[in-house]
Amino acid sequence: MRPDNKTPAIVILSDAAMPVAEKVRDAIGGTVHGAAKRVSPSQGVVLFNETKGQLQALFRDGAPIVAVMASGAVIRMLAPLLADKQDEPAVIAVAEDGTAVVPLLGGHHGANELARDIAAALDAEAAITTAGDLRFGVALDAPPEGYVLANPENAKAVMADLLAGAGVVVKGVAPWLEESGLGFADDGEVILAVTDQVVEPASNELVYHPKTLALGLGCERGCDPEEAWALARDTLAKAGLAEGAVGVVCSLDVKADEAAVHHVARKLGVPARFFDAATLEAETPRLKNPSDIVFAEVACHGVAEGAALAAVGSAGELVAEKRKSARATCAIARAPQPFTEALLPGRARGTLYVVGIGPGSEGWRSPEVSRMVAASTDLVGYSLYLDLLGPLATGKTRHDFDLGKEEDRVRHAMELAGEGRDVALVCSGDAGIYAMATLVFELIDRKGVSDAARRIEIAVSPGISALQAAAARAGAPLGHDFCTISLSDLLTPWEDIQRRVRAAGEGDFVVAFYNPVSKKRRMQLAWARDELLKHRPAETPVILATNLGRDREAVRVVPLGELNVDDVDMLTVVVVGSSDSRTVETGDGKNWVYTPRGYSGKAGTQMEKAG
Numbered sequence: 001m002r003p004d005n006k007t008p009a010i011v012i013l014s015d016a017a018m019p020v021a022e023k024v025r026d027a028i029g030g031t032v033h034g035a036a037k038r039v040s041p042s043q044g045v046v047l048f049n050e051t052k053g054q055l056q057a058l059f060r061d062g063a064p065i066v067a068v069m070a071s072g073a074v075i076r077m078l079a080p081l082l083a084d085k086q087d088e089p090a091v092i093a094v095a096e097d098g099t100a101v102v103p104l105l106g107g108h109h110g111a112n113e114l115a116r117d118i119a120a121a122l123d124a125e126a127a128i129t130t131a132g133d134l135r136f137g138v139a140l141d142a143p144p145e146g147y148v149l150a151n152p153e154n155a156k157a158v159m160a161d162l163l164a165g166a167g168v169v170v171k172g173v174a175p176w177l178e179e180s181g182l183g184f185a186d187d188g189e190v191i192l193a194v195t196d197q198v199v200e201p202a203s204n205e206l207v208y209h210p211k212t213l214a215l216g217l218g219c220e221r222g223c224d225p226e227e228a229w230a231l232a233r234d235t236l237a238k239a240g241l242a243e244g245a246v247g248v249v250c251s252l253d254v255k256a257d258e259a260a261v262h263h264v265a266r267k268l269g270v271p272a273r274f275f276d277a278a279t280l281e282a283e284t285p286r287l288k289n290p291s292d293i294v295f296a297e298v299a300c301h302g303v304a305e306g307a308a309l310a311a312v313g314s315a316g317e318l319v320a321e322k323r324k325s326a327r328a329t330c331a332i333a334r335a336p337q338p339f340t341e342a343l344l345p346g347r348a349r350g351t352l353y354v355v356g357i358g359p360g361s362e363g364w365r366s367p368e369v370s371r372m373v374a375a376s377t378d379l380v381g382y383s384l385y386l387d388l389l390g391p392l393a394t395g396k397t398r399h400d401f402d403l404g405k406e407e408d409r410v411r412h413a414m415e416l417a418g419e420g421r422d423v424a425l426v427c428s429g430d431a432g433i434y435a436m437a438t439l440v441f442e443l444i445d446r447k448g449v450s451d452a453a454r455r456i457e458i459a460v461s462p463g464i465s466a467l468q469a470a471a472a473r474a475g476a477p478l479g480h481d482f483c484t485i486s487l488s489d490l491l492t493p494w495e496d497i498q499r500r501v502r503a504a505g506e507g508d509f510v511v512a513f514y515n516p517v518s519k520k521r522r523m524q525l526a527w528a529r530d531e532l533l534k535h536r537p538a539e540t541p542v543i544l545a546t547n548l549g550r551d552r553e554a555v556r557v558v559p560l561g562e563l564n565v566d567d568v569d570m571l572t573v574v575v576v577g578s579s580d581s582r583t584v585e586t587g588d589g590k591n592w593v594y595t596p597r598g599y600s601g602k603a604g605t606q607m608e609k610a611g
Helices: 015-028 051-061 071-081 111-122 131-136 152-163 225-238 259-268 277-281 292-298 304-312 367-375 383-387 406-418 437-445 466-474 494-507 523-532 606-610
Strands: 009-012 031-035 045-048 065-068 091-094 100-105 147-149 168-171 190-194 205-210 213-219 246-252 272-275 317-324 328-334 351-356 378-382 397-401 422-427 457-461 482-486 510-514 541-546 554-559 572-576 582-585 591-594
Touching (some): 009 015, 009 051, 015 031, 015 065, 015 111, 031 051, 051 071, 065 071, 071 091, 091 111, 100 111, 152 190, 152 205, 213 225, 213 304, 225 328, 246 259, 246 304, 259 272, 272 304, 277 304, 304 328, 351 367, 351 437, 367 457, 378 383, 378 406, 383 397, 383 422, 397 406, 406 422, 406 437, 466 510, 466 541, 466 554, 466 572, 482 494, 523 572
Parallel strands (some): 009 031, 009 065, 065 091, 168 190, 190 205, 213 246, 246 272, 351 422, 378 397, 482 510
Antiparallel strands (some): 091 100, 147 205, 213 328, 510 572, 541 572, 582 591
C-alpha cells in the first residue's frame, strides 16, 4: 500500500454526529473532520472553519468522503467540481442519526461497497441506485479485483442493451460474471469476453483481461528504465498478450531497488515482487533457457523465466520465453487464477516512511504524513509519539521504544521494511531536525543494516518543528536570519557547542536552543546566555515555549538578562532574539516578538513614504 491510497474523511458538523462518525471510523477507518464552531476539540479530530472549502479540498485530494449531513448540502457544495466520473472519489452521505447511507458519487469506484460496509455497521440500509448493481448484481464497468475492462468506452451502450433485455454470451471463464443475474443465452446479442489476449472488440462486446500474467524481468545494475519498458512491451506484443492482463512484475531480490523493474511495474499499474535466489533456482527444471553464466553471477540459472514461473506456482506455465535487450531480459508466465493483493507472490520492496508529526496534535500534522502513516503496516517510535497518533494508529502493529534507543529504533524500522513491510518511523517535530532521518542515511552509508534493509524505498516527510511552533505562538521572531543549536553534549563535544554559540553571537543570529537542559545538565544554557549577552542587549527577548501544541502548553517571553535556567525543562525550546528583535503589544493586550527584516527602509514602501 502507498500513500495515494487515501484515508477516508468522515465529515461532521456538530457534536451530535460524533457517535455515528465514531461507528463509521471503527468500521472503515479514516479520520474525523469536524466544524470548529460546533465540534468540541478532541484527540484525532481535524477541525475546520468552513465546510464547503473543506469538502472541496478533500474531494480535490481524492479522499473518500463520508459526510454525516444532508445529501443535498453535499451535492450543492461539490457540484462545481464535478467533471469526469472516472476520476471522482467515493462520496457518501450519512444521516446524522445513522438511519440512511447514500452513495452520491463514485459508485463504481468503491462508494457502493463502502456504503454497504457503513450501513452494516450502523444497522441501516445502503441506498444503492446504480442500475446495473440493482438489476444484475454486477457493475460491468467496474469489474472486481483481478480483472480490468479493456474497452470502457463500450460499457454505456452495452449496459443500455442489457437493461433493454438483450441476452449475454460469455466467452472465457469469470466466476463473477457466471454468478451474476445477467440473462445468458447462446444467441445473446451482447458478448462478454474474458481473455489475456489482445483482441479487437465489436461494438456490442466488452473485453475483460484477467490479471493472470506474471512478467519476469532481469537487468543489469543501472539499466535504462525505458529500455526495460520497451522490452516488456515488445515481449507482450510478440506473444499477443494484453498489457492489461499483467498482474505482477517479478525479479530477483537483489533487484528490489532497481529503478528499471519499478518503472515497468508503474507503467503497467501493477505491484513488483521479488524472490530470493534459492526460490528461483528451484525453478531450473522448468526453465526454457537456463544459463550457467547467470548462475555464476546471482546463484540461479534464470532470473526472468525463473521469477515468472515462481510467481505463477506449480500449476502455472511459461507462455513467453526469455527475450533479451542490451541490458535486460523478460519472460512471461500465466497463473491459473488472477493475481489479487491478498494473494500476491514473493516479497514487496518495503517502504520506510520517515515522518515528523509536529508537536503531535492532529491540526499540526500534515496531510502527507497522515497518508503515510495510514499506508503503513507497522509503526516504530518512542511510545509517547505513537500514542499521539490517536486513531490513526488503529490496526497498525506498534513497535515501541524508550528514549535513548535511537539507533536500535531506526535499525529495527529499516529491517522491518527490508522484510517487505511498509513502516512509519515516527518522530516528533520535523524528522530531519535533531531526529531520526539523518540516522537512516547514516546507517545506509556505513552499512549498519542488512543488504535487504539497504534496498528499501525511503520517503521523508516534514513536520512542524519545535522552532517553528514556538515562533508562531510568539509572533515572528524568525523574520530574519536564524540558526539552531543543540546544547546536548551526549553526541557533540562541548567544545564544538561552545564554538557554535560564539559564532551565533558574533553573527547576531536569532538562536533556537534545542535540548537546553536535562536533569543532570544545567550549566550549558547558563553559559550560552552569558556568551550571547556579550553580543546583544540584556533586554533582548527570549521565548520559552513548553509542550507546544499539547495540553499544558506554555509560552513566555523574558529578557535575556533575566533568563533563569530553573525556568526551563526538557520539554522547552528556547528562542533568543537577535539585537534587532523586539516586542510589540497589540490592542488586545497581547505581547508579540518579531525580528524586522528591513522592509521599512526599502525604497517605495508605505513606511518610507509616510516618513
